Amino acid sequence: MATSRYQTAEMRRQVGSPRPKTRDTKDTLCRNVVIYGHCRYQEQGCAFSHDPNKGNSNSHQQDSSKKALNVESPSFTPSTLQTTNSTNKKPTFSSQAVTAPSFTPRGLGAATPSTLPDSEAQVFNPAAIREFTPGFDLSSSTTTPANGTSQDGTVGYDVFNMPSQNLATTPFNPYAEDHSAITGAPSTYFQPQNAFTAPLQPLQHHLYAPIGPYREDLMPYHRLTHDFFVPEKLREELQKKSEAAMQVLPNSQLPQLDSYHSLVPLDTTHRKNANTFGYPSWVYKATSSKNGNLYCLRRLEGFRLTNEHAIRSVKEWKRVENANVVRIHDAFTTRAFGDSSLIFVQDYHPLSKTLAEVHLTPSAAHAGTGRFQPKTPIAESVLWGYITQIASGLKSIHSNNLAARCLDPSKIILTDKNRIRLSACSVLDVVQFDIRRPIQDLQQDDLQQFGRTMLCLATSTPPQQLTNVSAAMEQMNRTYSPEMRDTITWLLTPPAPHKSIDEFIQGIATHIVSAFDQSQHRADTLNSELFRELENGRIARLLMKLGTINERQEFENDRAWSENGERYMLKLFRDYVFHQVDSNGNPVIDVGHMLRCLNKLDAGIDERICLTSRDEQTSFVVSYKELKKQLLSAFNELMKAAKPGRSF
Numbered sequence: 268m269a270t271s272r273y274q275t276a277e278m279r280r281q282v283g284s285p286r287p288k289t290r291d292t293k294d295t296l297c298r299n300v301v302i303y304g305h306c307r308y309q310e311q312g313c314a315f316s317h318d319p320n321k322g323n324s325n326s327h328q329q330d331s332s333k334k335a336l337n338v339e340s341p342s343f344t345p346s347t348l349q350t351t352n353s354t355n356k357k358p359t360f361s362s363q364a365v366t367a368p369s370f371t372p373r374g375l376g377a378a379t380p381s382t383l384p385d386s387e388a389q390v391f392n393p394a395a396i397r398e399f400t401p402g403f404d405l406s407s408s409t410t411t412p413a414n415g416t417s418q419d420g421t422v423g424y425d426v427f428n429m430p431s432q433n434l435a436t437t438p439f440n441p442y443a444e445d446h447s448a449i450t451g452a453p454s455t456y457f458q459p460q461n462a463f464t465a466p467l468q469p470l471q472h473h474l475y476a477p478i479g480p481y482r483e484d485l486m487p488y489h490r491l492t493h494d495f496f497v498p499e500k501l502r503e504e505l506q507k508k509s510e511a512a513m514q515v516l517p518n519s520q521l522p523q524l525d526s527y528h529s530l531v532p533l534d535t536t537h538r539k540n541a542n543t544f545g546y547p548s549w550v551y552k553a554t555s556s557k558n559g560n561l562y563c564l565r566r567l568e569g570f571r572l573t574n575e576h577a578i579r580s581v582k583e584w585k586r587v588e589n590a591n592v593v594r595i596h597d598a599f600t601t602r603a604f605g606d607s608s609l610i611f612v613q614d615y616h617p618l619s620k621t622l623a624e625v626h627l628t629p630s631a632a633h634a635g636t637g638r639f640q641p642k643t644p645i646a647e648s649v650l651w652g653y654i655t656q657i658a659s660g661l662k663s664i665h666s667n668n669l670a671a672r673c674l675d676p677s678k679i680i681l682t683d684k685n686r687i688r689l690s691a692c693s694v695l696d697v698v699q700f701d702i703r704r705p706i707q708d709l710q711q712d713d714l715q716q717f718g719r720t721m722l723c724l725a726t727s728t729p730p731q732q733l734t735n736v737s738a739a740m741e742q743m744n745r746t747y748s749p750e751m752r753d754t755i756t757w758l759l760t761p762p763a764p765h766k767s768i769d770e771f772i773q774g775i776a777t778h779i780v781s782a783f784d785q786s787q788h789r790a791d792t793l794n795s796e797l798f799r800e801l802e803n804g805r806i807a808r809l810l811m812k813l814g815t816i817n818e819r820q821e822f823e824n825d826r827a828w829s830e831n832g833e834r835y836m837l838k839l840f841r842d843y844v845f846h847q848v849d850s851n852g853n854p855v856i857d858v859g860h861m862l863r864c865l866n867k868l869d870a871g872i873d874e875r876i877c878l879t880s881r882d883e884q885t886s887f888v889v890s891y892k893e894l895k896k897q898l899l900s901a902f903n904e905l906m907k908a909a910k911p912g913r914s915f
């Protein structure tokens with residue numbers, strides 16, 4: 268049983284119920300005296316008793332039958348709470364705790380089921396949560412009845428006709444919290460809000476926006492965590508990639524280059540292979556000393572630069588910005604490896620593999636023999652995806668008056684599911700700079716190499732073993748559609764005056780459209796994951812703020828700072844969120860409860876909760892809105908004393 272959660276539910280039911288009128292208020296201790304030590308309205312006609320000793324016995328007697336303070340306590344006025352908060356600097360709760368009416372959580376507990384999540388927590392259903400009033404600060408209305416009756420009350424205006432320009436035009440950054448507003452200084456950023464203006468602060472919601480696409484295959488017991496966090500598979504994938512990106516080699520023998528350090532080899536074999544470039548090539552991950560970013564360095568061993576202009580040709584490749592071409596940043600020569608090496612600096616794509624590694628690697632039985640074991644044929648849709656992406660890369664390269672010159676399954680990398688990039692363009696432009704060939708010829712070669720690469724992939728044949736093209740075409744016909752055969756045949760036919768990448772793209776237009784659709788779907792899915800992270804990011808920042816306050820050993824020579832005044836409430840809030848126990852005293856670990864409470868605190872909604880002192884002698888009814896103010900006020904105190912220039 269989670270005792271305080273039961274109280275919250277009880278209070279929710281009480282929200283909106285009429286206040287008792289028949290009670291003799293003179294004998295009732297004012298609620299503000301109990302919580303804040305004094306009542307601002309004492310001199311303005313507040314009908315309740317302000318003598319704590321008198322009130323103690325009376326309220327104790329009265330309320331002991333009700334077991335806990337609650338929103339129906341006659342003297343409790345939210346508007347007063349709000350004002351009192353800002354004027355009453357250090358209310359000492361511990362002294363009032365003695366006079367507070369008794370609170371008996373155990374009695375309430377009997378009615379609470381001991382199962383962890385309540386029904387609201389089990390299935391994420393925004394529609395079922397009644398107190399969600401997106402964006403309208405009803406409590407600040409002067410006509411709003413006391414004790415938060417507005418929460419479930421009817422909204423007396425047409426929410427669909429609210430002015431929307433504020434939300435649309437305000438460039439809002441929720442993380443740039445305006446701390447000056449909390450300390451009483453007028454905020455120039457947010458204008459005053461009331462019930463009849465649209466809110467200027469969009470964070471007045473505490474729910475995760477359930478924006479699709481949705482996963483339909485989740486069992487109810489999966490839902491809580493899956494609904495709040497990145498899906499397991501994606502998280503694992505991203506974490507592996509970030510692990511690979513952060514990998515370092517202890518005791519590495521690799522040299523440090525002028526601008527790059529912490530080199531990690533990416534080659535999966537130690538085989539010296541000079542087939543592609545005429546020089547053995549090695550690939551490393553490296554960290555730039557200039558900006559700390561990671562790059563991929565391709566080194567051509569033993570290359571001697573004879574023509575200064577050769578290396579400058581790389582400059583032209585900087586213009587190629589295509590999602591299917593690995594970006595090239597720089598090229599230079601170095602003697603750091605003990606030879607004369609040529610280095611190309613490219614974007615680094617963690618855990619990428621070449622198409623040859625993925626589709627043409629020899630099986631274990633043939634490993635080391637150089638023979639490739641045919642693998643299961645690539646699905647036709649995947650092959651069309653590759654064709655579309657290579658065509659897009661080539662289109663961009665050819666439009667820049669360049670040629671890829673290196674279309675080979677071992678030089679095309681797979682950086683994500685079915686996502687490929689041409690990885691070694693520009694290398695031959697430098698290496699074969701002196702053998703100048705017309706760019707048109709090189710572009711025609713690109714198309715033919717494109718055809719050969721696709722044939723290799725369609726027949727699972729490594730390029731060096733593709734000696735009989737017509738036999739390979741035959742083999743391909745057995746697995747793939749005639750359209751695929753025609754496409755590859757077109758690419759392989761000898762150059763013709765009008766043969767160009769543009770013509771090719773027109774020919775495969777329908778496949779480009781489906782690839783485009785798939786890519787949009789993927790973007791939608793990732794976008795919806797991003798929405799979750801947006802909310803989780805809010806929680807992380809909130810937890811950091813709470814962490815700076817809760818249990819702080821000392822502040823401004825006050826060893827009890829984190830225990831006093833508004834900080835005491837925050838301590839009790841921490842207990843309420845994280846330290847709940849069931850009727851047997853066992854911890855209640857309920858992610859849904861924690862997330863819900865933190866989201867509500869971040870949004871500062873009007874819902875009230877009952878916080879109970881650790882000795883269970885005192886309970887405080889407080890709204891998330893008030894708690895948020897207390898949190899920001901305490902945090903603001905810390906920020907003021909912190910070193911200037913540190914931002915949060």
Ligand SMILES: Nc1ncnc2c1ncn2[C@@H]1O[C@H](COP(=O)(O)OP(=O)(O)OP(=O)(O)O)[C@@H](O)[C@H]1O
Pocket residue numbers: 533534535536540543548549550563593613614615616617618619620621623624677678680690
């Ligand atoms: N830009 C890059 N970012 C991250 N990894 C890359 C990048 N380019 C290549 N790699 C990886 O580096 C490894 C080596 O690439 P390389 O082009 O040398 O292939 P290879 O199979 O070793 O070919 P070769 O036998 O011709 O050397 C491959 O696993 C490849 O996925």
